[in-house]
Amino acid sequence: MERGTLDAVSGPGRGRQVADPPHDEPPDILRSLFAAHFRGLVRLATLLGADDPEDIAQEAFVRLHRSGARLRDQGSALPYLRRTVVNLSRSRLRHLRVVRRGVPAMPDVASAEHSAVLREDHRELVAAVLALPARQREALVLRYWLDLSEVEIAEAMGISCGAVKSHAARAIAALERALERLS
């Protein structure tokens, strides 16, 4: 089970090799960070409800590359990446809400690569999580999927620890109500 720490970029059925790095662009330290955390950040963006999680994770790494200072301090790189993914996912969802308000849904492109088989109870719970307000969803995902401490969650979300507790408690209560309705 991956929880934000990863060891390879390639996914199942997509070949086994990791692509060669582009010529002398990203430094080695970025490459190791990328190999270790890219998949986890894509998954984090997915759990936060982003429609293009890989794009968001890529953008987070580009911003990390742009701010070279954080690259030199590996301890701050991962929190920075997490915070960027959380912020970008939230912005993306806000943008999508505006876009979808007046435009009919476009046909989606089929791809077997994004298929999955989920147990129905998992699917219902995931759907309930996605129906939560963004802040509550973020608090739940960071706490119960990444197992972050309240301080780390507060840093990733840019809020206080008290607000984290409040969002998480409300989210759990909302989920319990949703599960009761489903049962």
Add this chain to the structure above:
Amino acid sequence: MTTEAKLRAALEAWADTVEPSAGAWAEHGRRVRTDRRRRVALAVGAAAAVVAAVAGVAVGLSPGRQASRPPAHRPTPAISPPDLGGSDSPPTSAVVPVGSVPRVGDYFVYWSHGRLCTAVSVHGQGLSEGCAPTRVTIGDRALRPLSWDFEVSMALVRRDVASASLKTPAGTYLAAKIVTGRGFPVRVAVVVDRRVTADDRWLAADAGGRLLPTGQPFQLEIHPVIDALTGEDCVRTHPELNGEIVDDPANSRCVALAWTDVPVTRTVAATAGRSMTGPSWDVTVTLRPADAQRLATLTGEVMRHRPPHQLAFILDGQLLTVAPLTSRIGGGRFVLDGGFDQRRASEIAAELAGG
């Protein structure tokens, strides 16, 4: 099990289905280079703007230059006529208000050589066909007449079903759209696509475009995946499989499947719906109790063995999808989640549900 524990399990299962693409690192390099070029361009643009502003101030201070400057040329934007979508072409389908069908049963209405003709089947038995009603025999619930005219546009109408297809001179069937009521005295009832399956079973759509089952269900095979490789590597890597390899042309790869005892299942119900976990559509499938038990055994075994924990779903002999499996599936009810567009999800559900 507490809500928190359930939530952890669901989030883990969901996250495990997400895999970034293999070219992610190369894509990152491309983005970094693009970002660098963009920032350089912005810097150059800003410098140019400063130079232009300074030069503009200098020119503006020169006496007499302001009055002699010619008026800025603003080209009038071209106004294009709206695209009417081939409005000069003749109507390709009959036009039938669904609510006006007078009897319960299966109705065909087709446009042939300028004439509006009908064929009526009541539960596959009492039938009439042609521009004047004539009796015709078609199979139980088979929803087509025995004979076809050259270039016939055809609509199928039941109480809740309306669909259309176009038969070409070469004898192949094309999806047709009823786009307008031109040529017919009644309002358009349906705007749908339809297709004819290889064995002439029909997939019909209701007036909202949702596909409805009209024939026998297709067989669904579920196999564990041993490997999925690009090109023809499956044959070279797994020569012992001999026949247990299927092509996945959509992803330019082949998939090596494990043999299973009784992989073929029949579904009790299948419905398409907008995915609750993404922007795409999914299909909720319910199996018969016996098949549900076999699926539970199969998925339990897959999860116990080494990765990849993937299942291949083969529908009517064609690879439908390869999907990661996140946990044993008991109860025979599961969701093929994500990756399908609305039309494909509806087709899959219709094919699985059958008649």
